[in-house]
Amino acid sequence: MECLIIRVISSVVLFLGILQPVCAGMQVASEIVDIPFEQLLQTEVITAERLSRQISAAPSAVSVVTAQDIRTFGYRTLGDILSSMRGLNVSHDEDYGFLTGRGFANPNDYAGRISLLIDGYLAPDNLWGQIYFEHDGLIDVELIERVEYIPGSGSTSYGDSAFLGVINVVTKKGGDIGGVSVSAESGSHGWRRKRVSYGQRFENGLDFLLSVSALETSGRTLSSENREDFNPLFERQGNRRLFMKSSYRGWSLETGWLVRALKSPYDTVFDAEDRNGFLSLKHSADLGSSVRQTTHVYHGHYRYSLSSESSGGDWWGVDNKLVINLAQRDTLVLGMEYRDDYQQIQEIDGLRVFEMDRQTVSLYGYYDFSLADDLQATFGARVDSRGDHAATVSPRLALIYSPRPGSVFKGSVGMANRQPTAAAESAFANTAPERLRSAELVWEQSLGVSTRMIAAVYHYDLNNYNIGWWTDEETFESFENHRPLSAKGAELELEHLWDNGTRLKVSFAHQDTRTADSQTIINLPKNVIKLNLGSPVYGDNLRVGLGVRYVGRYLGWMETYDPGSLVADLTLSGEYGKWFGSLSVRNMANARYAELGYLAYYDGGTGRYGADGRNVWLQIGYTFK
């Protein structure tokens, strides 16, 4: 461990050492003030790096990753992006990725309870209610403009699936690509990936983007030399993705499709496949000068198949929203959504062993108003009425106090509900909705020019938490079922920008979740520290990115603790004319540690999976303009 720390620190020192010369040569206003205005208009400006700003209006401590960060730090999947964010930890088994943070931690529940929005489309499937962010995810990271993680319940806006938070993905526009972009990747463990994207914004205002990609990889190597510590089951996998997006005037049409194949190392009968797709059509129009209407119609599809078994669902819905601008810059939003989960199935040998369809009608809205020049309030609520369940109400009240520019305090209290997923309804006797009461305080402060701090404390009370697993083919054991859970935590993040574009972000998250009898819950590291340092090393053309993650010890499935881990990744990325490329060394120090994944009765395993060891990744691309 000490050795690890020394290696990481020495990398950081080396890294900072090379940054010095670039700082020279900055000009100040007094040196150019006498240059004729006409000439200044023709002079190139060095655009300053910005501290990333949240675009969502949520009164939470939002984390932001931009397209530039994706390039700088060599993120290959949405999971890589999430694992760089404050307080989040991503673990994997051989098939899926699991999310941990702010009191949610059970890998047998996959990544449920945090929703994923792709340009406003809610992406969780309707059987397991989980999100997909690794090779099973819908979107190539090269197509992502920015990702915001909004912790705290988003149920007031998005309902069930956003019970404990929202990951908001905004994709690039065709005009951002401005031609044909191709890239090829190669890496450790047989990683091969190819992508072709075309994007253009036309004179008549039409914006169009089409992208296809294909990946093959032979999985991961174990970082441990002592392999019997870990579950040795790793699979080859590959995927194919298609994404299309177009907008014209008030209309936008978007579709994404994915097929991910898992190849078992043992026998082809264990080969599995995920299929995921969506189609989304939106129209926005102004109704008079102060009302804007948006209508959104969507369709989603998900299937998992393993030899003779198949499960998943199909759904569609329509959402109609009015944004009304009132006097004094106050805003009222009113919306109504109808969603039809017309197919939720599990089949064995073509025989339906489970089948469900359900319809949900939701009303939602919020009122955003000023109480004083420096004090603003937001009250929002959402009512969901689904099939034979009693309607649930998820309200939230927030106060935002900004005593001066650069200083914001946000306080919020809320209640949220989560109806059991279709899969949970098939397994649990008790199908009462999970309930959350939450309170959060956030302080965002600019500390002089180009430094910002975010501090947050929160307290959640969770009731009716429904999680469990099959202990054998007959017995489903619910774990912590219906027990109240109480989660408390504090987070601190500092971000600084240097004049030459060097960006440092450091965050610390402390979290503690307890059951009613004061037991800690599994897979929840109490302390998570992240460091991201990105810097230009050759004008604007070349950047170095260092990402360091410390994840503290956590309780495993077998009631023993797994030690913490410290992992550092280094990426060199650059652009030269129409060429771009990245070279990453991930897990530089070859840290050995386990990640917690699904615990299945048939493995007889421990639910522990060896994390990926040191590995290398290379990407080369070219854009035809």
Added chain:
Amino acid sequence: MKRVAAVVLSLTLFASSALAMAANAAQRVPEFAMKAVYLYNFAQLTNWPPRGEASDEPFNVCVFGGDEVFHALEALEGRKVNGHPLHSLQIEDAVAVRQCHLLFLGEDAGRRGRRLLDGLGDASILTVTDDPSLADSVAVSLVVTEGKRLAFDIKLGLAKGRNLALSSKLLRLANRVIVE
């Protein structure tokens, strides 16, 4: 495998440092210094209605929610604008804004910046911003073009409503002039 990774790592670091040494100070201007000098030029190319001020009274350039631009303006302190020494100040509220000749709203201005603009009435203040969300409500909005030049758009109606006379040179140099 370890050795390969170690070699790759060393090469990466070596290449980075070599390239960093080679980085030259290009003849380009940092964005915020450029924005400060633009504000100075806007002031030179605009006529304010007479306020009966003595010539030693300052020409006040106020900044709200734009720390970087305020910092850059400090280098121009005391330069003459229509005979008055330029003075830059950061303002916090609607009362302080009355003393401004030029008001710059930076990217941190946010909702309070909007309310500040709403409360200006017809005061003879040249309003400038680099925040796209405020661009509709100010006389001059700054925008960095794709060619990395700093351009500006003018809303003539908003300047005239405040009794400000923009010179023909300023209008000629603008990227766009919206008359309305």
